[in-house]
Amino acid sequence: MPDYGQIPVGSGTLDARLILGLAAVLFILGAVGVLVRRNPLVILVCIELMLNAANLTLITFAAQLHNLEGQLFALMTMTVAAAEAVVGLAILVDIFRVRDVDDVDQLSDLKG
Amino acid sequence: MALQATALVLLVLPLAGAFALAVLALRVPRWAVWAIGPGVVWAAFVCTLILLADSFLQDRAHDFTYWTWIQSGTFDLPANLLVDRLSIFMCLVITGVGGLIITYAVGYMEHETDPSYARFFCYMDLFVFSMLLLVLAGNFVFLIMGWALVGLSSYLLIGFYYWRYSAVVAARKAFVMNVIGDIGMILAAFAIFVNYHSLTFSGVFAALPRADATWVEIIGFLLLVGAVAKSAQLPLHTWLPDAMEGPTPVSALIHAATMVTAGVYLIGRMHPIYDVAVWAQGTAALIGAVTALMAASIAVVQTDIKRVLAYSTMSQIGYMFLAVGVGAYAAGFFHLLGHAFFKALLFLAAGNVIHALNGEQDMRRYGGLWRQMRWTSVCFLIGSLSLTGIFPLVGFWSKEVVLGDVFSKPGTTYFPQALWAIGFATAILTGFYTGRMWWMSFAGRPSADRPVEHPHEASRVMLVPVAVLTVLTAVGGFIQINAGFHPGYKLVEDFLAPTLGHLPWHARDLEYIPTAATLLLGGVAFLAAYRFYVSFVWRPWSGAVPRLQRLLEHKYYFDEAYDQMFVRPMDAIASGADRTMEEPVLEGAPAGVAVATQAGAGALSLTQTGYFRTYILVFLAGVVVAAVVLLLVRAF
Numbered sequence: 001m002p003d004y005g006q007i008p009v010g011s012g013t014l015d016a017r018l019i020l021g022l023a024a025v026l027f028i029l030g031a032v033g034v035l036v037r038r039n040p041l042v043i044l045v046c047i048e049l050m051l052n053a054a055n056l057t058l059i060t061f062a063a064q065l066h067n068l069e070g071q072l073f074a075l076m077t078m079t080v081a082a083a084e085a086v087v088g089l090a091i092l093v094d095i096f097r098v099r100d101v102d103d104v105d106q107l108s109d110l111k112g
Numbered sequence: 113m114a115l116q117a118t119a120l121v122l123l124v125l126p127l128a129g130a131f132a133l134a135v136l137a138l139r140v141p142r143w144a145v146w147a148i149g150p151g152v153v154w155a156a157f158v159c160t161l162i163l164l165a166d167s168f169l170q171d172r173a174h175d176f177t178y179w180t181w182i183q184s185g186t187f188d189l190p191a192n193l194l195v196d197r198l199s200i201f202m203c204l205v206i207t208g209v210g211g212l213i214i215t216y217a218v219g220y221m222e223h224e225t226d227p228s229y230a231r232f233f234c235y236m237d238l239f240v241f242s243m244l245l246l247v248l249a250g251n252f253v254f255l256i257m258g259w260a261l262v263g264l265s266s267y268l269l270i271g272f273y274y275w276r277y278s279a280v281v282a283a284r285k286a287f288v289m290n291v292i293g294d295i296g297m298i299l300a301a302f303a304i305f306v307n308y309h310s311l312t313f314s315g316v317f318a319a320l321p322r323a324d325a326t327w328v329e330i331i332g333f334l335l336l337v338g339a340v341a342k343s344a345q346l347p348l349h350t351w352l353p354d355a356m357e358g359p360t361p362v363s364a365l366i367h368a369a370t371m372v373t374a375g376v377y378l379i380g381r382m383h384p385i386y387d388v389a390v391w392a393q394g395t396a397a398l399i400g401a402v403t404a405l406m407a408a409s410i411a412v413v414q415t416d417i418k419r420v421l422a423y424s425t426m427s428q429i430g431y432m433f434l435a436v437g438v439g440a441y442a443a444g445f446f447h448l449l450g451h452a453f454f455k456a457l458l459f460l461a462a463g464n465v466i467h468a469l470n471g472e473q474d475m476r477r478y479g480g481l482w483r484q485m486r487w488t489s490v491c492f493l494i495g496s497l498s499l500t501g502i503f504p505l506v507g508f509w510s511k512e513v514v515l516g517d518v519f520s521k522p523g524t525t526y527f528p529q530a531l532w533a534i535g536f537a538t539a540i541l542t543g544f545y546t547g548r549m550w551w552m553s554f555a556g557r558p559s560a561d562r563p564v565e566h567p568h569e570a571s572r573v574m575l576v577p578v579a580v581l582t583v584l585t586a587v588g589g590f591i592q593i594n595a596g597f598h599p600g601y602k603l604v605e606d607f608l609a610p611t612l613g614h615l616p617w618h619a620r621d622l623e624y625i626p627t628a629a630t631l632l633l634g635g636v637a638f639l640a641a642y643r644f645y646v647s648f649v650w651r652p653w654s655g656a657v658p659r660l661q662r663l664l665e666h667k668y669y670f671d672e673a674y675d676q677m678f679v680r681p682m683d684a685i686a687s688g689a690d691r692t693m694e695e696p697v698l699e700g701a702p703a704g705v706a707v708a709t710q711a712g713a714g715a716l717s718l719t720q721t722g723y724f725r726t727y728i729l730v731f732l733a734g735v736v737v738a739a740v741v742l743l744l745v746r747a748f
Contacts (some may be wrong), residue, residue, distance in 0.1 A: 035729060107722075110722045
């Protein structure tokens with residue numbers, strides 16, 4: 001019965017809980033950042049942070065379960081994150097062209 | 113094979129004519145409309161003559177199957193036409209008399225605008241097609257299609273002057289009444305299908321010998337509903353007088369010569385059913401006799417010449433129902449033929465008068481037309497005498513055969529003889545109202561308020577068909593002269609015998625006595641009308657019985673009763689439904705949905721703050737909730 005709590009890292013092993021905890025912390029940092037920061041660029045960065053936290057959990061579980069699908073999916077997430085960054089930045093650049101925005105709350109034109 | 117094609121061409125030609133007129137009407141000159149409108153009917157007449165010649169030479173019925181129309185499991189419906197003696201006989205009447213009438217219409221409708229003119233002939237050709245489909249049908253589906261299509265063309269032609277309110281109302285009334293009959297026909301077809309699993313005539317008649325008698329009676333009565341509605345018999349007769357709103361050629365063709373006799377044709381065609389369904393057949397005879405008497409009595413007080421003729425048509429069709437109702441099929445069809453001749457003649461001659469007097473139809477405003485419209489007067493007189501049943505015109509022979517056969521029918525009860533008595537009384541009344549119509553219109557002095565002082569005789573295109581019909585009326589009766597004589601000869605009965613069989617009983621020796629009495633009293637009544645309405649030697653009979661006059665003038669209050677019984681309650685239900693259902697529910701529901709959607713959208717749009725963080729917060733909160741729920745589900 002292999003010990004799923006320990007995952008091999010280099011020549012030794014590491015407790016999976018540490019890595020998952022790190023991922024959780026990163027994710028919360030990102031989420032809170034999205035919620036509280038106003039600068040649109042920082043918000044994009046925070047979204048990247050959350051995505052990477054998710055990636056970290058994916059590869060951790062992949063290592064734990066000896067299943068390559070998690071790693072593959074992390075690659076997939078990176079692709080999506082890249083695309084998302086491109087689209088998000090493009091939108092921002094476009095917005096900056098017409099007006100100078102330093103607070104996302106200024107972009108509330110769709111208020112019902 | 114050639115014959116099979118002939119039958120199809122006969123049927124399709126008038127339809128092609130109607131279609132061509134509908135498409136080309138406004139692009140072709142009038143002479144093209146003349147060529148197409150009556151032309152296709154005459155071409156169909158030639159096709160009928162070919163079939164007739166074959167029928168004489170070969171003496172066998174054809175059941176032409178063109179293709180399989182419906183195939184479903186074990187059920188098979190062929191598209192077939194039945195060409196036997198009976199359908200050829202009817203086709204002769206439809207295309208022959210129809211051709212004459214449509215030719216007449218070329219002159220009668222000359223004052224119409226070009227679009228109306230073409231529309232008229234388009235409808236007429238459509239009617240001829242529908243009627244041919246009705247009589248050539250070899251299965252109940254085609255029969256019902258033809259049945260409904262003649263109703264449609266009748267509706268279109270009654271409402272021909274659609275800018276006249278009364279015409280539109282009359283057309284609607286005729287249509288509704290006819291649809292009642294159509295429903296009877298369709299129910300009959302259902303009953304037939306359920307019982308015999310076939311809808312072709314041959315299949316149904318083959319299944320009849322082992323059929324359940326109750327069902328045969330039910331089918332007989334259902335078919336009778338259709339026949340009664342189409343032939344304007346009691347109690348579905350009220351549409352026919354109103355149908356006179358249509359142009360006069362329409363009244364002559366549809367509401368006298370052909371369509372209204374479809375009920376007689378139906379009973380004749382279905383005679384294997386009616387030979388078994390004695391109650392249904394007896395009812396047909398009773399309805400016929402009562403309608404004959406009632407319609408004749410109403411005709412006595414009508415003042416509109418076309419309405420007199422309409423009631424007279426109802427009355428004469430009553431005779432035909434009486435004949436086929438007692439089983440004297442050939443007599444019924446002989447009277448159908450004779451009636452087609454003399455009633456078409458009367459209508460067309462009346463049309464000449466109406467045409468000459470700028471559309472005036474009130475006989476009280478005629479008078480003295482004998483001197484000014486000699487040809488029309490002579491023709492009308494011959495038609496009138498034929499209607500009265502004067503020797504040797506066709507009306508004499510055909511009517512006396514009907515009455516004689518009914519009189520002679522043997523049996524344990526005196527039911528046929530009682531019906532004969534009604535028919536006898538009707539014949540006397542017929543003489544009286546016909547005389548009244550003739551004397552009032554053509555004899556005496558011109559009425560003071562006649563719209564045209566010096567009316568002109570009709571044009572040749574109108575006189576020739578009238579003259580042809582006059583000749584047919586005068587000598588047409590000699591094809592069957594067994595009324596009162598015994599044995600005489602009887603070409604109509606012999607011709608139809610392969611389909612309808614011979615009369616199963618012989619004339620009584622005494623039959624010449626009622627025949628002579630009918631002839632004599634009818635003639636006397638015709639002459640007596642002169643003393644009432646022209647010389648005024650006798651005071652008006654209505655003075656003695658004002659109540660009877662009022663009853664007759666209100667047509668036995670049928671219209672009023674139907675108004676009270678059906679129209680008013682339906683109106684009340686409809687307006688009640690309008691108030692309680694239509695407005696609050698049917699109209700309210702869509703409006704309510706719209707209002708609710710708008711209000712809901714307004715309320716929901718409050719959640720659209722436009723702030724990015726709000727959306728993210730809701731999103732994350734949703735993720736958290738979902739995660740908590742998943743964990744809880746996992747835990748328990």
